[in-house]
Amino acid sequence: MDIAIVGAGAAAVGLLDALAATADSPGTLTVFEPSPHLWRGRPYGPDLDSVLVNAPPAVMSIRHRDFGHYAAWLGPRGTAHLDERLDRPLVPRALYGAYLTHTAETALATLQEDGWRVRIVTARVTGAARSGAGWSLRTEDGRGYEADHLALCVGGGTPPDPYGLGGARGFVRDPYPLARTLDGVAPGSGIAVIGSGLTAVDVVVSLAAHGHTGPITLLSRSGVLPHVWQRPVDHRPRHVTAERVAALHRQHGAVTLDDLIGLLRAELAEAGEDFGAFAADLLAARTQDPVRRLRAQLAAVDDSAIGRRVLQETAHSVGPYAWRLLPEPDPMRLRRHFRLATSAASPMVPVNAATMLRLLDSGQLAVAAGVRGIEAADGAFRLHGGEGTFDVVVNAVNPPPRAIPRAAGLLVTALMADGAAELHPAGGLAAADPRLHVVGDLAGGGPFITSSIAGVDAQANLAAQRLRTKAPNASGLTVKAGPSGRLESRTATRQG
Known part of the structure; x- marks a missing residue:
């Protein structure tokens, strides 16, 4: 069996880990990823240490049903990153990226030991069509590849530009990596951050860690900040299951x-x-x-x-x-x-909440709700219908859940033209062929909350099961208890 995986972020890592645990008939595995930061995706590449994983270790394991996998890998390193309020280690996202890298490389080594032929192609896939019993793929350099099964692990969408500020000097459309985008920001400049969610928290906390002294304003329609994680307790749901x-x-x-x-x-x-x-x-x-x-x-x-x-x-x-x-x-x-x-x-971690509160109490940080527009004029940015002028605007509006990443646009268009996939009415991509597997936030039909690592690893495990059995996609639900006794839902849907 020949498997092609497009993308090498967290979804691909979860799929590789599950395949290494379940695949029994050796074949060829080809991973396509043009980024130099394999296995990390957009969120977990090299960045400032202030950009933290926004959840405790138990919910960040990429191994299906093994809630201690990430914590075990972290080991004593976690003590240097302990959030005392949460009583759990909260590490820089770049370190979590190292965990994903280790997991992927271990899975690939296991597959090779089991007789699989593995290759990494550092080129973007721009086309795919069904060819006989399999797939014919084309990369941007004009080369062709064949596979029996195709797994899309392309990550999330592209951040929108809600006020049309693209191209304006001083506007940062995509803040990540913050090590790059904040490097040129003058310490005393006035900063507006569009949004008030977790990305906005990352920007504010990183500005503070960077020694920024100027005023920072969160511009938001709602003005609602993320909730704050509470210290984990022993309770496991008995009714909401x-x-x-x-x-x-x-x-x-x-x-x-x-x-x-x-x-x-x-x-x-x-x-x-x-x-x-x-x-x-x-x-x-x-x-x-x-x-x-x-x-x-x-x-x-x-x-x-x-x-x-x-x-x-x-x-x-x-x-x-x-x-x-x-x-x-x-x-x-x-x-x-x-x-x-x-x-x-999707709460914020207590250590970040404490920094936000300190900045709010000092007056350096403010939250402006009800913002309806921002315009760039005369080298600055002004609010529509209100007071406020800013030197720099950082866009912290996240891509909508199940949005198609710009880098995957040509591939998705080709799959739809072939009839192998279609857009789901609620967003995302639905597979119309059992040989196509969509893993991660792109999978159509999910709720309006962006997929978590737990959701990604569940989808990856399901895709690995289908690949192992070579069975058509089917609908259904399995419920299993993890090592901690937690019940987990696993939904099998036609979109993979």
């Missing part, structure tokens, strides 16, 4: 948003917590002063309440499966809470 969601689906033929709320309500009731108070606190994020809320969240890192912890865990573990079962208009109802949902499901 894939098993319970599957049972509801079998019983009623559908799963509604009210059903999911009922499961969360039961989860909190069993723990002696008030769902109404929990929901009111979540909704208050849209109107509460962001500084006051950040201070309260940082103070609650050790709070024993399970509400936010359950929501954060199940948004990524159960959410992708439940999302596909929701009838309209429930997905639309959830989309109206996009900013609130992403803030709760």
